[in-house]
Amino acid sequence: MKTAVIHARIEPKTKIKAEKVLDRLGITPTEAIRIFYNQISLRGGLPFAVEVPNELTASTLRKSRQGKDVVEFDSLDEMFASWDK
Numbered sequence: 001m002k003t004a005v006i007h008a009r010i011e012p013k014t015k016i017k018a019e020k021v022l023d024r025l026g027i028t029p030t031e032a033i034r035i036f037y038n039q040i041s042l043r044g045g046l047p048f049a050v051e052v053p054n055e056l057t058a059s060t061l062r063k064s065r066q067g068k069d070v071v072e073f074d075s076l077d078e079m080f081a082s083w084d085k
Contacts, residue, residue: 006033
């Protein structure tokens with residue numbers, strides 16, 4: 001079997017966060033990339049929807065990145081309880 005090499009640059013924070021998730025899943029970054037490429041090949045495209053966010057979503061994302069209007073919770077139960085108020 002032949003192998004090909006992929007080189008990619010990614011923000012260090014993103015790499016660290018992603019690798020923590022992959023570690024919890026028990027797979028290596030190489031295995032994750034292999035799965036991703038296989039899914040692209042099988043589906044004939046990306047294995048998830050890629051869309052331009054509407055204005056409300058874009059505005060919410062901007063505010064979130066700036067730390068505006070962000071509410072944090074200690075648990076999912078606490079978050080869900082806040083929705084009933």
